[in-house]
Amino acid sequence: MNLKIALLPGDGIGPEVLEQAVKCLQAVEETFNHNFTYKEALVGAIAIEKKRNPLPNTTLELCKEADAVLFGAIGDPKYDNDPEAKIRPEQGLLRLRKELELFANIRPVKIFPSLIHNSPLKKDIISKTDFIIYRELTGGIYFGEKKINAEGTVASDLCEYSEKEISRIAHLAFKAAKNRRNKLTLVDKANVLESSRLWRKVVTKIGESYPEVVLDFLFVDNAAMQIILNPRQFDVILTENMFGDIISDEGSVIGGSIGLLASASVGDENALFEPIHGSYPQAKGKDIANPIASILSAAMLLEHFGLFEEAMAVREAVDKSLEKSVVTPDLNAKSQYGTGQVGDFIAHNIVDSE
């Protein structure tokens, strides 16, 4: 397969972890005989510094032309400590998501057996947990009309959804369930919210086209409990923007390895892959940043294009690094391995198991 991949290293540890992800993609190219091309562009604080724009036009054009975007990290303490700053690194990512119409945020929650002791949950509850959250990313209350009266005493936000917005992500989630364990859970608050009732109606209707997928429903307050009490019950969770924000952040901590989690933001024409961790500027250039989340975001990229065997080869190489403790010091304080060495180990262990 030929793929044009835009590389956006961004700030902090972004460049060094992204470099390891690219190593792994190159190993996949070689092992499985694909042809990926990579073009790099500026985003975030570094783009503000060099181009006075957190998302320069050349970067946006490159991303639009690419099949996929591999993203490092964004953010710099210089801006965090200045609440008055009008131009901020994070705007680069937000605008990019909007321009590329990335309407679905995908967050896998999967437990690494060798890291299970890091989980805040007891082992018998968390072990074998493996689910994936499809969160609607461009609608709902975060983007609805905001009002405040002249006196500043009454404020409101509107949560609005259309059938079309629900339908396009629902199809993605059902397709994902078909490739997994055939279970889809819609998280909503349909006993109270009109918008949730529309979600339920539209998703139920679409479900008829996926008869092999069992669809069930959970109110968001109950979902917040079930993720703690019995996370194994979930396969694919589908939900609206704000519920997805809460539920996916809750889900991200139960495994105890939040620094290893990857995510995808997907649209009809494009897709962006990134670790969920931030730019961690304190670690920049010290060769201690953990590249695994970035490498796993590359695995999600491969899956997005149907390269499941290739993605599995990456995941197995990652598992091997964890099992053999070829990891950065955040996972093993005694470890002597740096960012680049971990990346090399994983890339070298990408093999075709057929």
Place this chain on the structure above:
Amino acid sequence: MNLKIALLPGDGIGPEVLEQAVKCLQAVEETFNHNFTYKEALVGAIAIEKKRNPLPNTTLELCKEADAVLFGAIGDPKYDNDPEAKIRPEQGLLRLRKELELFANIRPVKIFPSLIHNSPLKKDIISKTDFIIYRELTGGIYFGEKKINAEGTVASDLCEYSEKEISRIAHLAFKAAKNRRNKLTLVDKANVLESSRLWRKVVTKIGESYPEVVLDFLFVDNAAMQIILNPRQFDVILTENMFGDIISDEGSVIGGSIGLLASASVGDENALFEPIHGSYPQAKGKDIANPIASILSAAMLLEHFGLFEEAMAVREAVDKSLEKSVVTPDLNAKSQYGTGQVGDFIAHNIVDSE
């Protein structure tokens, strides 16, 4: 102190657990020389059966005249299995909260050391957790304008808050913090929502009147993580209706003893106290229902009227029953104690430790 208490036993195990709570209040009267009067009224399925109304007028009048309402439980499978039923038991409680203008829902999350093994969280994370959630109960998106267009393809819900709605519950929460560890955390999403920014502005202003209370802020998605990662950090959490629904349900399961949790719903003129568990109709009349949540709701009633020593005496008696395993079979499968015996034990152990 003289208190007029309305007793609403309701359905299922409601009557039998409420009876134990009353025993304990009577023990408090005797021990601490108070004078409480009790009047009972119908609510829920039993009220529908006898009066064709889940909240008969006589019940509402009784509650309005009372200083506080002690509530059992509500709900009957007959209605749960009939989605077409127009009159439902739960309407009785919802209307009562509305009529009494109970705008603050208060949910303590406190760990019982003897039940810590039931928690889904690891012991070192959950131990010594002790916080209380103040959830706004009558405003926000659950009660905002709901719309659906004629074609049924676009639906919306409005989240609206006024300064007054925020202010009255904020004062309650600050006062609670003053009586505890002087820390208040406002949970919101002020980086995105206009209504959250109003919450932050109003709560910050009110905080100036409570200089001894340290106020901090947490976005709701981060709060959903922190409750799992480090629940000990919280003292009083204040939040709007929907965030409170999610966060308090999440909080209710981390202790592993959801069946023992009590709650209060408080207004300017009245207050209602109830266990958070349901009517559990399968256990009705079998003398196996756990009365502790109902007894702890009576302790919250005492605290509401400033009877802190009395409430502490009730809590210490409950702790004793747990330590000595004088508990119902849900907490100890080998236990021979019934609902009434546990109630008797706790009531007999209410002593003035002065």
